[in-house]
Amino acid sequence: MSTLELQQTSNNAMDGSVSDDKEANISTSVRKKGGWITFPFIAATLAGLLIGGWGWVTNLIVYLIEEFHIKSIDATQIANVLNGCLSMIPIVAAIIADSFLSSFTVVVICTGFALLGTVFLTLTATLNSLRPQLCESGSSLCQNPTKVQLATLYAALTLATIGLGAPRFTLATMGANQLDKAKDQGVFFNWFYFVLFGSAVISSTVIVYVEDSISWRLGFGLCVAANFVALFIFLLGIRFYRPDKPQGSPFTGLARVLVATFHKRNVKLSSKSEDYYLGNDKQNKIMASMPTKSFRFLNRAAQKTEGDINSDGSVAKPWRLCTIQQVEDLKTLIRIFPIWTTTIFLSTPIAIQANMVVLQALAMDRHLGPKFKIPAGSFLVVVLLSNCLTLALMDRFILPAWQKLTGKSLTPLQRVGIGHGFNVLSMAISALVEAKRLKIAHDQHLQDQNGAIVPMLGLWLFPQLVVQGIGEAFHFPSQITLYYQDFPVSLKGTATALVSAVIGVAYYVSTALVDLIRNVTGWLPDDINHGRLDNLYWTLVVIGMVNLGYFLVCASFYKYQNVDKEVQIVDGETSQAA
Structure with missing residues (x-):
């Protein structure tokens, strides 16, 4: 998008005119901001x-x-x-x-x-x-x-x-x-x-x-x-x-991975994608359905066990089950930590x-x-x-x-x-x-x-x-x-x-x-x-x-x-x- 188009978008976003599809226009103007x-x-x-x-x-x-x-x-x-x-x-x-x-x-x-x-x-x-x-002149x-x-x-x-x-x-x-x-x-x-x-x-x-x-x-x-x-x-x-x-503290999710991994330390890891929790939001559904093989012990945090999921699909115990995305986020931090310390x-x-x-x-x-x-x-x-x-x-x-x-x-x-x-x-x-x-x-x-x-x-x-x-x-x-x-x-x-x-x-x-x-x-x-x-x-x-x-x-x-x-x-x- 050119600078001229961005300026025009910003001018339109500030325009006081009201249309029948007002909410859609506001949403579009917000998306077109930036650049x-x-x-x-x-x-x-x-x-x-x-x-x-x-x-x-x-x-x-x-x-x-x-x-x-x-x-x-x-x-x-x-x-x-x-x-x-x-x-x-x-x-x-x-x-x-x-x-x-x-x-x-x-x-x-x-x-x-x-x-x-x-x-x-x-x-x-x-x-x-x-x-x-x-200080006085010449004095120490x-x-x-x-x-x-x-x-x-x-x-x-x-x-x-x-x-x-x-x-x-x-x-x-x-x-x-x-x-x-x-x-x-x-x-x-x-x-x-x-x-x-x-x-x-x-x-x-x-x-x-x-x-x-x-x-x-x-x-x-x-x-x-x-x-x-x-x-x-x-x-x-x-x-x-x-x-x-603000999306809320991301560190809470990372802490949940460690706690859930500890609780499930004796659970045998599964190789089936359906045994891992993706989450209910759209962002998590577009990622891979299986966690990566690196730091495999952390995968237990996203592995579903009996009592983790309610009948309506919600998580029964948030500190016992995490999404695959949360597990992968923690793995990313672990991978990059040695580089950071240098x-x-x-x-x-x-x-x-x-x-x-x-x-x-x-x-x-x-x-x-x-x-x-x-x-x-x-x-x-x-x-x-x-x-x-x-x-x-x-x-x-x-x-x-x-x-x-x-x-x-x-x-x-x-x-x-x-x-x-x-x-x-x-x-x-x-x-x-x-x-x-x-x-x-x-x-x-x-x-x-x-x-x-x-x-x-x-x-x-x-x-x-x-x-x-x-x-x-x-x-x-x-x-x-x-x-x-x-x-x-x-x-x-x-x-x-x-x-x-x-x-x-x-x-x-x-x-x-x-x-x-x-x-x-x-x-x-x-x-x-x-x-x-x-x-x-x-x-x-x-x-x-x-x-x-x-x-x-x-x-x-x-x-x-x-x-x-x-x-x-x-x-x-x-x-x-x-």
């Missing part, structure tokens, strides 16, 4: 949220150190915990959207939280009573924040974190639900991430520069404005969205590197010319730029060229594996650069006219960040595509948030790992010039290599549920076109 016309509204909402959120997230460590006088490693640990929450919240939001509220409602409520949180954050930068006094003694000041700061960060974390992946699910073809959904996810990272680039450069060079108050004020625009634009597109209704130690090095790069940048020469100085929080924009460029090249050149050369499409798991490889390479480059930085920092011969040691140029951090961005462009969107297309229908929202959840786990793991290394070794003092951050990076290289091997094993045993069918269709269309 690519919704993408500008969803993309603009995402852009506003990211511009309004990434501006304070990226520069949070610097804000905590400079304005609240928190020690450097402690500031990175606070940032780790916050980023963990930022990544865990989407899974909670997805469950609420799938089970109780709609995606639309969740986005509206949480965008309101983002607006309120950034308002409070702006107040901490505006009112002197809400932050410690500035600074006033610690009071309990009230910390409480206000943490309240602001909590609201802002909920507001930034929850809508991102809920928007992704909502946007994908507006499209009917899996191929279109794959393209949507690529461009969704392009907008996400592109918006983060703008925020990490413009807003972070304003915060560092002009004032924190103005920078946070711009975040407030961006969040307000995001909420306004999202509500503006309400007449175009295809509504999604993302933990894929994301842990990324989480650690993101915070340590800020500390490295603070200890390096960040000047570009005699007047301009790159803000430490803006160095991570290199990852975002690299990510955006790679996503654009992948969609237009890399994937089509690969398909033309090999006759096959790159599967999501193949892209994730490539991302794993780039991630290990990024950590290795980080270790080499940090070793060089430490050598220069300790070299007494490298001194300026005043006798101070000349630090290493901050531009040396760029190569590792470029490689990291390339890796993220391969593995993050591909994981979203894999989970969205292979997850059960009832868990589509949860599927897109699953990547974010594992990133949240990775941030907590990174916090624990940094604490362990700090307590066991002397690698991470408050002044990183007196530490061995390069050893930490080499440790991450080893972890990444082991994790890559684990991923390859898991991927070799994994069988696609729906993605492979879509790839075959795409390849077939390409062959016919050729």
